[in-house]
Amino acid sequence: MSPELLLALLTGAALFGVGLYGALSQTNLVMIMMGVELILAGALVNLVAFWRFLHPESYPGQMFVLIVMTVMAVEMAVGFGVAIARFRARGSVEMEEARELKG
Amino acid sequence: MSALATTVLAPLAATAAILLLRRTPAMLALAGTAIGLAASLALLAGTFGGEHTVLTLPGLPGLPLRLLAEPLTAVLSVLVAGVGACVMIYAVGYMKDDPEPVRFFATMTFFLAAMQALVLAGDWLLLLAAWELIGLSSYLLIGFWYRRPGVPAAASRAFLYTRSADLGLYLAVFVLIGTHGGSVIDTSLAGGGPAALAVGLGLLAAAIGKSAQVPLQDWLQRAMAGPTPVSALLHSATLVAAGAILLIRSAPLLPPGALLATGLVGGVTTLITGLVALGEGDLKRLLAASTSSQYGLMLVAVGAGVPLAALAHLLAHATIKSTLFLGAGVFQHARGSTALDALHGAGREHRTVFAGFTLAALALAGIPPLSGFFSKDAVIAAALGSPYAPLLGPLALAGTLLTGAYLARALRILWRGDNRPRPLPGLAWMGTGFTILVALAAALGLAFPALEAAFPVGRLPETAGAQAAGLAAALAGLAAGWWIGGRRLLGPLLGWARRDFAVAGGLDRWILRPALVLAAACERLERKLYHAVLAIGRLGLRVAAAIRLGDERGIDALIFALVRGTVGLGRRLRALQSGLVHRELAITAAGTALLWIALLASAWP
Numbered sequence: 274m275s276p277e278l279l280l281a282l283l284t285g286a287a288l289f290g291v292g293l294y295g296a297l298s299q300t301n302l303v304m305i306m307m308g309v310e311l312i313l314a315g316a317l318v319n320l321v322a323f324w325r326f327l328h329p330e331s332y333p334g335q336m337f338v339l340i341v342m343t344v345m346a347v348e349m350a351v352g353f354g355v356a357i358a359r360f361r362a363r364g365s366v367e368m369e370e371a372r373e374l375k376g
Numbered sequence: 377m378s379a380l381a382t383t384v385l386a387p388l389a390a391t392a393a394i395l396l397l398r399r400t401p402a403m404l405a406l407a408g409t410a411i412g413l414a415a416s417l418a419l420l421a422g423t424f425g426g427e428h429t430v431l432t433l434p435g436l437p438g439l440p441l442r443l444l445a446e447p448l449t450a451v452l453s454v455l456v457a458g459v460g461a462c463v464m465i466y467a468v469g470y471m472k473d474d475p476e477p478v479r480f481f482a483t484m485t486f487f488l489a490a491m492q493a494l495v496l497a498g499d500w501l502l503l504l505a506a507w508e509l510i511g512l513s514s515y516l517l518i519g520f521w522y523r524r525p526g527v528p529a530a531a532s533r534a535f536l537y538t539r540s541a542d543l544g545l546y547l548a549v550f551v552l553i554g555t556h557g558g559s560v561i562d563t564s565l566a567g568g569g570p571a572a573l574a575v576g577l578g579l580l581a582a583a584i585g586k587s588a589q590v591p592l593q594d595w596l597q598r599a600m601a602g603p604t605p606v607s608a609l610l611h612s613a614t615l616v617a618a619g620a621i622l623l624i625r626s627a628p629l630l631p632p633g634a635l636l637a638t639g640l641v642g643g644v645t646t647l648i649t650g651l652v653a654l655g656e657g658d659l660k661r662l663l664a665a666s667t668s669s670q671y672g673l674m675l676v677a678v679g680a681g682v683p684l685a686a687l688a689h690l691l692a693h694a695t696i697k698s699t700l701f702l703g704a705g706v707f708q709h710a711r712g713s714t715a716l717d718a719l720h721g722a723g724r725e726h727r728t729v730f731a732g733f734t735l736a737a738l739a740l741a742g743i744p745p746l747s748g749f750f751s752k753d754a755v756i757a758a759a760l761g762s763p764y765a766p767l768l769g770p771l772a773l774a775g776t777l778l779t780g781a782y783l784a785r786a787l788r789i790l791w792r793g794d795n796r797p798r799p800l801p802g803l804a805w806m807g808t809g810f811t812i813l814v815a816l817a818a819a820l821g822l823a824f825p826a827l828e829a830a831f832p833v834g835r836l837p838e839t840a841g842a843q844a845a846g847l848a849a850a851l852a853g854l855a856a857g858w859w860i861g862g863r864r865l866l867g868p869l870l871g872w873a874r875r876d877f878a879v880a881g882g883l884d885r886w887i888l889r890p891a892l893v894l895a896a897a898c899e900r901l902e903r904k905l906y907h908a909v910l911a912i913g914r915l916g917l918r919v920a921a922a923i924r925l926g927d928e929r930g931i932d933a934l935i936f937a938l939v940r941g942t943v944g945l946g947r948r949l950r951a952l953q954s955g956l957v958h959r960e961l962a963i964t965a966a967g968t969a970l971l972w973i974a975l976l977a978s979a980w981p
Contacts, residue, residue: 293965296961297958297961297962297965300958302957305961368956368957368958369956371955371957372954372956373955
């Protein structure tokens with residue numbers, strides 16, 4: 274294993290850990306979504322590192338990264354849409370106050 | 377339209393016309409009867425010319441109905457039509473004051489049509505149907521004055537007696553059709569077959585019922601409750617004659633055993649009913665008993681194997697007996713009763729009628745040269761010449777003797793006594809019919825040679841000994857009846873004769889009680905069957921209830937349990953969804969970690 278790959282994997286793991294902590298510890302919807310973004314970013318770093326240092330000739334790896342980025346963008350759009358609607362309706366995006374959303 | 381069909385249809389059309397128009401019923405009936413008579417005379421002329429006519433009508437599949445004109449049937453048809461016409465003429469006068477002439481004449485013409493169908497029938501099914509129809513119409517006619525006490529009972533009695541005996545005819549006809557494969561009478565006359573004796577006895581049973589033979593004879597005397605023209609017709613040429621006609625027609629197929637039974641039944645009947653007539657206290661009932669007695673003589677002739685003699689006596693008796701009844705009807709109108717006690721001297725009031733009555737009585741007794749002499753001597757000669765002569769001969773002679781005795785007794789009672797002449801309404805019509813019949817009764821004997829010639833087989837047996845014996849018996853009977861009188865002649869037998877020798881109870885004892893016992897047994901059986909059916913029903917209900925229980929407890933419960941389980945599971949799973957984002961995120965993370973561990977553990981070598 275090359276030191277660059279190890280470094281990249283450590284970075285990805287750090288990002289994932291920070292993101293998971295953020296998502297679980299925060300109560301604000303926007304903050305939770307940012308935690309989720311960090312988790313996904315950690316995964317992306319891992320994917321790119323594996324592609325770059327182990328199989329640079331494999332294009333499906335790149336495609337996979339692109340798809341994950343698209344999912345991130347879509348998730349952000351939907352999440353913020355929900356947050357804005359919630360804020361307009363209740364003036365707050367605190368998730369502890371949104372239990373009724375379970376239906 | 378052929379004469380054959382007209383013979384039957386003319387009276388029937390008269391019935392329909394009378395019922396539809398409801399006026400001048402007497403004239404319509406006369407017209408229908410006259411047309412029928414003309415047609416049957418034409419038929420007779422044709423058959424004596426050697427022509428046999430058959431009219432086939434559609435009937436049951438494979439068993440067509442046939443009307444047949446041969447010498448025997450044509451002669452009988454003319455007899456029915458002729459006597460019917462005379463009686464109808466007489467009835468116009470007799471029923472002048474009756475309030476319901478429509479019903480009377482309609483039934484009379486219907487009766488004639490049915491009887492014509494019976495005598496002309498060429499197959500057993502039509503014969504059976506006509507047999508039933510004359511039973512029905514005689515019931516209607518005997519019960520014509522149904523409001524009078526005792527009349528409905530008499531009509532029902534006549535119907536039930538003849539009806540129960542008819543079962544014999546059904547049995548015989550079914551066996552005949554079964555063994556001969558067809559219902560044509562001519563072909564089944566060949567006889568033989570495995571069940572010939574059963575057939576013969578079945579026919580005999582039917583004839584016993586219809587011809588009022590022992591032990592079923594007493595319905596005939598009770599049937600006197602009907603109007604006198606009805607009695608005249610019933611007794612002479614129609615209902616009662618049907619039994620004898622049946623036996624005469626089917627004589628060729630009777631085996632020796634059945635012939636002997638026929639002869640014995642006839643002989644016993646002629647003796648017993650002769651004695652009954654001797655002790656009778658009512659003119660019409662006396663004549664009725666005499667009818668049974670004379671038909672007994674005919675059965676003797678059939679049993680002796682000479683049906684032609686029976687036919688001759690049937691013809692002679694038909695004219696004579698209708699004459700006697702019509703005469704009795706005149707006396708009845710004169711005195712308002714038929715009891716012999718009330719009729720003392722009635723003959724002296726109406727001397728011409730009495731002369732005709734006497735002429736007919738002498739003819740019936742068998743005095744030459746009247747018709748009864750020839751026919752009765754033929755019967756006696758047949759009885760003496762038969763294989764069973766020791767049995768049948770004395771019975772026939774005794775019957776002849778008794779005939780003379782009871783007729784002489786009746787004549788004496790009618791002649792002796794006070795007389796108060798009274799005008800009688802309708803006597804002209806009654807006299808016309810009566811006169812024609814008297815002439816026929818007297819002169820019919822002259823036609824017997826022609827009758828013999830028409831039948832290729834057989835001659836009327838005629839022996840000097842039989843003639844002498846018959847004449848002696850008749851004269852002795854007449855003398856005894858006139859000078860000694862019925863009651864003294866009967867002596868100790870009088871009480872028995874009044875009670876019909878207790879043989880009339882034969883129906884009660886031998887048929888009615890067994891029938892009641894049988895009915896009770898059937899009733900018990902039916903009750904058991906009924907309970908069995910009910911039990912089957914209850915069993916079915918119980919099975920159904922059990923099945924329903926199985927459905928409810930089993931299948932339904934299973935389905936409901938599944939539903940409840942699903943619903944409960946759903947409720948419990950729903951509790952997982954709290955709406956708390958953190959908790960769910962934590963669960964997700966923990967789940968993912970578990971997945972990881974599982975994946976790693978599985979990937980580990």
